[in-house]
Amino acid sequence: xxxxxxxxxxxxxxxxxxxxxxxxxxxxxxxxxxxxxxxxxxxxxxxxxxxxxxxxxxxxxxxxxxxxxxxxxxxxxxxx
Numbered sequence: 001x002x003x004x005x006x007x008x009x010x011x012x013x014x015x016x017x018x019x020x021x022x023x024x025x026x027x028x029x030x031x032x033x034x035x036x037x038x039x040x041x042x043x044x045x046x047x048x049x050x051x052x053x054x055x056x057x058x059x060x061x062x063x064x065x066x067x068x069x070x071x072x073x074x075x076x077x078x079x080x
Contacts (some may be wrong), residue, residue, distance in 0.1 A: 004078065006024040008065065011013070011051065011073045015043040028055075051075065 004015035010029040017033035024030055032050050036042040044064065052059040055077055 008075055009075050009077060011047065011075055013043055013047050013071050013073065020021045020046070020050065024049050051077070
């Protein structure tokens with residue numbers, strides 16, 4: 001059986017954007033613009049959906065390792 005494969009990525013979230021999108025930065029980090037406000041986890045939920053779509057994985061394959069209440073987050077993407 002193959003070992004679990006995963007990738008960790010650093011993400012900076014910008015809530016309240018008029019044009020939601022995911023951009024890879026030159027340093028290998030990602031900038032995620034979401035339309036949701038950072039209220040009650042709405043921006044985090046939208047960010048997770050956007051990252052899942054960007055990487056072509058299920059939303060449940062992504063875990064926030066660090067930065068739940070911060071704009072800068074470290075994510076683990078399983079089965080990458």
